[in-house]
Amino acid sequence: MSRDAGGSKDSQKHRRLHWSEFSRFAARVGHTLENVNEVEDWMLEHFVWFLVAGAMKPGTLANYRASLSVIQTMAGQDMSDSTRSRALQLERRDRHGRHRARTQQEFNDLLCEAQKIDNGVVHVIRLMRWLGLRMREALMCGKSLETWRELILQGNRRLPIERGAKNGRPRRTEVLMDHVDETLEAINAAIDFCRDRDFELISGCNADLKSAKSRLKSRFEQLPMRRDLASHSLRFTYAVDFANAALDRGTPPVEVLTQLSDRLGHGPSRMKMILEVYCWQIRHRFPEKIQLPSDFVPRAPAKEAATPEPGDFGDKNRVSNEAHKRWTSSRNRRIRSTREGKSYPKFLTNK
Structure with a gap:
C-alpha cells in the first residue's frame, strides 16, 4: 500500500x-x-x-x-x-527560526571554503543559491544544465526541474531577474566541470546516487553550514531575493507568495507557510493582517467521535467500501496468477 x-x-x-x-x-x-x-x-x-x-x-x-x-x-x-x-x-x-538567508559576504566566504575541499561542491552551492534548488535537485541536475543554458539564452527565465524533484513531482524554478548573469555564469562553470564526468557534479565511491549524496553531505559538514546557515539557507536566500524583487516591482503581496511557493516546489497553495517560514526575515514588507486564500476557506465541522464502551473494544470495524474491494480483488488476482504452476509450503497456501 x-x-x-x-x-x-x-x-x-x-x-x-x-x-x-x-x-x-x-x-x-x-x-x-x-x-x-x-x-x-x-x-x-x-x-x-x-x-x-x-x-x-x-x-x-x-x-x-x-x-x-x-x-x-x-x-x-x-x-x-x-x-x-x-x-x-x-x-x-x-518551523520559525530554523534557517535564514545568507548575506553576500557569507555566501562568498562559503564559496572560498568550498574551493579548498571540492570544486564539485562549489558548483552545487552556486546552483542551490541562484536557482533555489534542494540538495538532491542540485546533485542530479547535471544532465539538465545545457537545456537550462539554452532556455536562458533564448530569454526564458522559467527552468524545468525534472531530476531529483521531491516525491518525483517535476517543477519549474525561475531565474532571478536581477541575477541572470550570475546564474548563467554558474551554469556554464558547472557544465565545463562535469562534461567529462558524465555530467555528475559529485561522484560517490560506489558510482550510485546514494554514495554521491553521502559524499556531498560529508563535504557540507566540513563547511560553515550548520544550524541557521545549513544547506537549506541557500534556498532561503533565493526566496528572500525573489520576494524582495517582486515586491519592488509592485506585485501584490498575495501574488508574490503564490509565485514563490510555486517556484520553490511547494505548489501554489502554501502561501501561509512561505510567509511564516521562508519570508520571516522580510515579514515587515507584507501587510500585518494579510488575507490568504487558505485563511478564509470555511472549516468543515469536526465529526464527533463516539466514545467506545469498555466492552465494545473487541468488535472489529468491517469497513469495506468500493475502493477497498477493488484493491483486494486485484491483489487476489495477482496472487493467483503468481501461484499458477508453483508449489508452496502448506502454511503459505492455506493463507
Whole structure:
C-alpha cells in the first residue's frame, strides 16, 4: 500500500515503519490487527495520545499521523478526521527560526571554503543559491544544465526541474531577474566541470546516487553550514531575493507568495507557510493582517467521535467500501496468477 501511494523511497519506508509501530501498539492494548482495514478510529486517536505522552515533538508526530492517514486511505478508509490536529487540539510544530538567508559576504566566504575541499561542491552551492534548488535537485541536475543554458539564452527565465524533484513531482524554478548573469555564469562553470564526468557534479565511491549524496553531505559538514546557515539557507536566500524583487516591482503581496511557493516546489497553495517560514526575515514588507486564500476557506465541522464502551473494544470495524474491494480483488488476482504452476509450503497456501 505504501508503494502504491507513491512518494520517495524514504517516505515509503517511513510509512511502513510508522504503521508497524502502530500495529505493535494495538497488539499491546489487546487488538492484533490481521488486516489494515480492521483499524478503528479510537485506536488511531489513542496511539496519537500515546505518542504525545512520550514527549514526541509536534513535527515528528505530524509525520506519524500523515503516514497512518496515507495507509488507511489506500485501504479504503478515511481516518483523516479522527487524527486532525485541530480536532485533537494538538500543538503545531514551530518551523520559525530554523534557517535564514545568507548575506553576500557569507555566501562568498562559503564559496572560498568550498574551493579548498571540492570544486564539485562549489558548483552545487552556486546552483542551490541562484536557482533555489534542494540538495538532491542540485546533485542530479547535471544532465539538465545545457537545456537550462539554452532556455536562458533564448530569454526564458522559467527552468524545468525534472531530476531529483521531491516525491518525483517535476517543477519549474525561475531565474532571478536581477541575477541572470550570475546564474548563467554558474551554469556554464558547472557544465565545463562535469562534461567529462558524465555530467555528475559529485561522484560517490560506489558510482550510485546514494554514495554521491553521502559524499556531498560529508563535504557540507566540513563547511560553515550548520544550524541557521545549513544547506537549506541557500534556498532561503533565493526566496528572500525573489520576494524582495517582486515586491519592488509592485506585485501584490498575495501574488508574490503564490509565485514563490510555486517556484520553490511547494505548489501554489502554501502561501501561509512561505510567509511564516521562508519570508520571516522580510515579514515587515507584507501587510500585518494579510488575507490568504487558505485563511478564509470555511472549516468543515469536526465529526464527533463516539466514545467506545469498555466492552465494545473487541468488535472489529468491517469497513469495506468500493475502493477497498477493488484493491483486494486485484491483489487476489495477482496472487493467483503468481501461484499458477508453483508449489508452496502448506502454511503459505492455506493463507
